[in-house]
Amino acid sequence: MPALPAHAPPSGRLLSVAPMMDWTDRHCRYFLRLISRHTLLYTEMVTTAAILHGDRERLLGFHPAEHPLAIQLGGSEPKDLAECAKIAECRGFDEINLNVGCPSPRVRNGRFGACLMAEPELVADCVRAMCEAVSVPVTVKTRIGIDDRDSYEDLVRFVTTVADAGCRTLIVHARKAWLQGLSPKENRQTPPLRYDMVRRLKSDLPRLEIVLNGGIQTLDEAGRHLSWCDGVMIGRAAYHNPYLLADADRRFYGRGDPKPRTREGVIEDFLPYLREELAKGTRLHAITRHILGLYHATPGGRRWRRRISEGSSRREADETLLLEAADSLGVDEYQENLRRPERRVSVPSPV
Numbered sequence: 001m002p003a004l005p006a007h008a009p010p011s012g013r014l015l016s017v018a019p020m021m022d023w024t025d026r027h028c029r030y031f032l033r034l035i036s037r038h039t040l041l042y043t044e045m046v047t048t049a050a051i052l053h054g055d056r057e058r059l060l061g062f063h064p065a066e067h068p069l070a071i072q073l074g075g076s077e078p079k080d081l082a083e084c085a086k087i088a089e090c091r092g093f094d095e096i097n098l099n100v101g102c103p104s105p106r107v108r109n110g111r112f113g114a115c116l117m118a119e120p121e122l123v124a125d126c127v128r129a130m131c132e133a134v135s136v137p138v139t140v141k142t143r144i145g146i147d148d149r150d151s152y153e154d155l156v157r158f159v160t161t162v163a164d165a166g167c168r169t170l171i172v173h174a175r176k177a178w179l180q181g182l183s184p185k186e187n188r189q190t191p192p193l194r195y196d197m198v199r200r201l202k203s204d205l206p207r208l209e210i211v212l213n214g215g216i217q218t219l220d221e222a223g224r225h226l227s228w229c230d231g232v233m234i235g236r237a238a239y240h241n242p243y244l245l246a247d248a249d250r251r252f253y254g255r256g257d258p259k260p261r262t263r264e265g266v267i268e269d270f271l272p273y274l275r276e277e278l279a280k281g282t283r284l285h286a287i288t289r290h291i292l293g294l295y296h297a298t299p300g301g302r303r304w305r306r307r308i309s310e311g312s313s314r315r316e317a318d319e320t321l322l323l324e325a326a327d328s329l330g331v332d333e334y335q336e337n338l339r340r341p342e343r344r345v346s347v348p349s350p351v
């Protein structure tokens, strides 16, 4: 693992989990927090209209254990964004992030998300208003370009305009977005990754904190990128394989137990939360859908996933389902492991 760069600020953003609609809700974040104490977590995008007119407790509620926690806002009206930033700060969020990366048509019709890359002055107005309203950091998550505005010069113009308005941290998804013709999902995989553009940006604008996002699968990869950028944000890989975060505290924050919590330890520590949520009336499936990947790439992974997803929909199911599913990974998996030494991994002991 390469040493951290000399320029690395004492930042909590060395590693973060990306904002993901429908995925990084508060149950998911609580679960991820049990795996890594210090990795920065982001909420799903919340629009200003929803905050101003909707159920704030549902949209903005979180468990105190989730810190450090950033909220991502979607909007393009400076006054509304400033008001929402203030509301979020009062609720205790540690960072306010503006979404300038989402290409979905619904978001585009609301004139926010990635289409705002075409309006750097408007984004600057939004950032200025938010910075004036709050004292926590205001950050922007963006792409490297949209449609035919995809030159390096366009990117620098956008970033410097936004930085001059008071944003010193940009999270850059190293892909452009096509606003016509590609679905949001295709826009996360079809345009090629251009880490070189983000690297050049950091080199030309060294005083800005630049966080790299897009396509990063492992902590080893994250560590390699940290030799030139200030932080790495991981999205899909952290959701599908959450236990990849287990070594993050030791590697990137120099803190935490040298031995990360075992998967079984994570389950055990998740149970009181689960019990409390069920007592409040939360459906089991709404929580357990986020933990299906806990045993990803281990011999018991498929069995765990099947047991949890089938079991969660049963009416009588409760938190003991997790213990039973973990138990079921015991002896058989261990023997399977021994038969296939090339796949040998540490096998969970029953909880």
Ligand SMILES: Cc1cc2nc3c(=O)[nH]c(=O)nc-3n(C[C@H](O)[C@H](O)[C@H](O)COP(=O)(O)O)c2cc1C
Residues within 6 Å of the ligand: 018, 019, 020, 021, 022, 023, 044, 045, 072, 099, 100, 101, 102, 141, 173, 188, 213, 214, 215, 216, 233, 234, 235, 236, 237
């Ligand atoms: C299901 C899903 C929902 C997403 N929702 C958001 C969102 O609300 N706001 C945002 O800025 N990006 C969103 N993204 C994009 C991710 O934050 C990230 O930029 C993208 O997945 C690339 O990172 P990765 O390759 O590590 O996954 C979403 C991605 C996924 C897979």
